[in-house]
Amino acid sequence: xxxxxxxxxxxxxxxxxxxxxxxxxxxxxxxRAINIAETSDYGVLRLIADKPQEAAATLLEQGFILSxxxxxxxSVPDEPGGLARVLDVLAKENIDVExxxxxxxxVDGLAHMVFRVADTEKLIAVLKANGVExxxxxxxxxx
Amino acid sequence: xxxxxxxxIECASREQILAWQNERLVKQVQHVWDNVPYYRKxxxxxxxxxxxxxxxxxxxxxxxxxxxxxxxxxxxxxxGMPLKxxxxxxxxxGTTGRRVVAFYTQHDIDLxxxxxxxxxxxxxxxxxxxxxxxxxxxxxxxxxxxxxGSHKVGCLTLPMSSGNTDRQLQFMVDLGSTILCCTPSYxxxxxxxIHERGLRDQIKLKAGIFGAEAWSEEMRRDIEAxxxxxxxxxxxxxETSGPxxxxxxxxxxxxxxxxxxxxxxxxxxxxGEVLPEGSKGELVFTSITxxxxxxxxYRTRDICILTREKCSCGRTFVKMSKPMGRSDDMxxxxxxxxxxxxxxxxxxxxxxxxxxQIIVDRVNNSDTLEVMVEMTxxxxxxxxxxxxxxxxxxxxxxxxxxxxxxxxxxVAPKTITRSEGKAVRVIDKRKI
Ligand SMILES: [Zn+2]
Numbered sequence: 001x002x003x004x005x006x007x008x009x010x011x012x013x014x015x016x017x018x019x020x021x022x023x024x025x026x027x028x029x030x031x032r033a034i035n036i037a038e039t040s041d042y043g044v045l046r047l048i049a050d051k052p053q054e055a056a057a058t059l060l061e062q063g064f065i066l067s068x069x070x071x072x073x074x075s076v077p078d079e080p081g082g083l084a085r086v087l088d089v090l091a092k093e094n095i096d097v098e099x100x101x102x103x104x105x106x107v108d109g110l111a112h113m114v115f116r117v118a119d120t121e122k123l124i125a126v127l128k129a130n131g132v133e134x135x136x137x138x139x140x141x142x143x
Numbered sequence: 144x145x146x147x148x149x150x151x152i153e154c155a156s157r158e159q160i161l162a163w164q165n166e167r168l169v170k171q172v173q174h175v176w177d178n179v180p181y182y183r184k185x186x187x188x189x190x191x192x193x194x195x196x197x198x199x200x201x202x203x204x205x206x207x208x209x210x211x212x213x214x215x216x217x218x219x220x221x222x223g224m225p226l227k228x229x230x231x232x233x234x235x236x237g238t239t240g241r242r243v244v245a246f247y248t249q250h251d252i253d254l255x256x257x258x259x260x261x262x263x264x265x266x267x268x269x270x271x272x273x274x275x276x277x278x279x280x281x282x283x284x285x286x287x288x289x290x291x292g293s294h295k296v297g298c299l300t301l302p303m304s305s306g307n308t309d310r311q312l313q314f315m316v317d318l319g320s321t322i323l324c325c326t327p328s329y330x331x332x333x334x335x336x337i338h339e340r341g342l343r344d345q346i347k348l349k350a351g352i353f354g355a356e357a358w359s360e361e362m363r364r365d366i367e368a369x370x371x372x373x374x375x376x377x378x379x380x381x382e383t384s385g386p387x388x389x390x391x392x393x394x395x396x397x398x399x400x401x402x403x404x405x406x407x408x409x410x411x412x413x414x415g416e417v418l419p420e421g422s423k424g425e426l427v428f429t430s431i432t433x434x435x436x437x438x439x440x441y442r443t444r445d446i447c448i449l450t451r452e453k454c455s456c457g458r459t460f461v462k463m464s465k466p467m468g469r470s471d472d473m474x475x476x477x478x479x480x481x482x483x484x485x486x487x488x489x490x491x492x493x494x495x496x497x498x499x500q501i502i503v504d505r506v507n508n509s510d511t512l513e514v515m516v517e518m519t520x521x522x523x524x525x526x527x528x529x530x531x532x533x534x535x536x537x538x539x540x541x542x543x544x545x546x547x548x549x550x551x552x553x554v555a556p557k558t559i560t561r562s563e564g565k566a567v568r569v570i571d572k573r574k575i
Binding site (some may be wrong): 005039042043065067116 | 520525531553555
């Protein structure tokens with residue numbers, strides 16, 4: 001149930017993001033989600049691609065520094081309080097969310113959120129026990 | 144077992160070495176007096192004639208030569224032989240002012256190549272070795288010097304020159320190179336490329352001879368571990384012939400100076416006074432066998448220590464420490480002396496590559512020091528907090544070493560230009 005997120009080192013340089021999305025587009029790789037964390041000098045780009053292995057290989061070839069990070073995607077009703085209910089569950093179970101971000105678009109009135117935690121297995125178990133079903137890569141169009 | 148190229152010279156008694164030096168110095172002073180008006184004038188200004196120099200104990204009376212003299216006398220002012228007897232020039236890679244051009248007769252080239260051959264044999268080289276020379280060829284002395292030395296030893300010599308990493312690695316694998324000669328920064332670069340491409344099991348390198356720029360013990364250990372070799376230091380300057388003025392033996396605790404060709408002194412860089420053995424100061428060389436470019440008391444600007452302590456390798460030549468900095472390399476930032484080698488030490492200790500760049504600037508009348516450091520796959524994390532913490536501990540370690548704050552700028556790999564000749568480690572923007 002985990003999904004492969006690609007984390008890429010970004011230096012503070014104009015055009016680097018365009019370079020990354022450009023080389024991926026050229027390979028016909030579609031991005032399902034993107035998130036950036038940065039300081040004034042450098043940052044980390046986190047992305048979910050429809051073809052993770054191919055995307056990673058392409059970026060490595062271009063000399064980028066990256067790592068593959070396991071994350072969990074969850075469907076959240078796209079309505080007030082939808083996300084809050086999921087976070088409540090995690091708080092009660094003492095699961096610390098390192099970061100999260102949303103997936104592009106929505107299906108059947110549901111938004112998708114990506115969660116990064118230390119222990120993905122525990123997160124999946126807790127979600128299931130509380131009736132929240134993590135979604136598989138296929139459902140997000142990841143091959 | 145230690146091997147020597149010329150054991151009767153390299154392991155001669157101290158008395159014998161001194162006898163050679165006395166005789167050759169007297170002869171050389173006469174040669175310079177007769178053929179180099181520029182230096183003769185300097186001697187005359189001090190009221191000296193060749194008769195005043197009876198041996199090494201009188202060396203201190205002679206005037207110094209500096210890089211400024213070489214520039215002033217450019218191109219022929221220090222030439223000691225008619226041009227018809229000269230067969231080669233080499234030149235420094237100096238970027239400012241006039242270049243230094245050094246001349247060689249065939250005799251000079253022969254002795255220079257002997258010196259390089261001694262270094263190769265000290266590194267374990269024999270006629271069964273494949274010597275891969277990735278120093279630049281051309282005006283730079285690195286390639287021609289080691290190339291000539293390698294011929295003398297009888298190694299199969301690969302005159303690779305620098306650059307074209309793919310070709311370097313292909314020859315290394317296909318022809319089974321066993322000894323690599325290049326600058327330490329290029330060695331580090333090749334080591335990293337070999338590591339990245341998983342070629343470690345396909346290379347047969349056993350030793351490296353690395354010189355022409357400053358490198359630390361940490362860098363040595365790093366290269367040795369990555370390539371599975373023993374890395375030897377070699378020293379020299381174009382002004383005194385090129386690499387091979389001194390070289391390391393198996394003990395790796397300093398470089399034996401080829402004292403049958405050069406007399407070394409350590410002086411106080413401010414007063415010019417000769418310092419006793421074991422003192423730290425500026426290294427000065429006198430060439431006692433060179434014909435075409437016979438420099439007497441040439442100030443190298445390299446700060447080091449000489450020792451005559453008995454060496455386990457059996458060589459009797461004096462040893463010089465690795466230069467601890469060059470008077471011209473030293474940066475003064477916020478009134479504090481900063482040597483690039485200190486920064487390199489910290490980076491390697493903290494698990495960063497030795498490829499870095501130091502940028503000094505002045506903002507609002509205050510000096511700033513910035514160190515560009517490459518991110519590595521091992522240090523990278525998807526957590527920004529982890530990267531920030533690493534950066535903070537690097538800043539703290541630099542502060543502890545240097546005594547001043549240095550800003551760290553993490554950059555993507557290969558952002559810092561990899562030099563295939565000499566590394567550009569410092570950019571000082573304060574010079575207006
Ligand atoms: Zn020795």
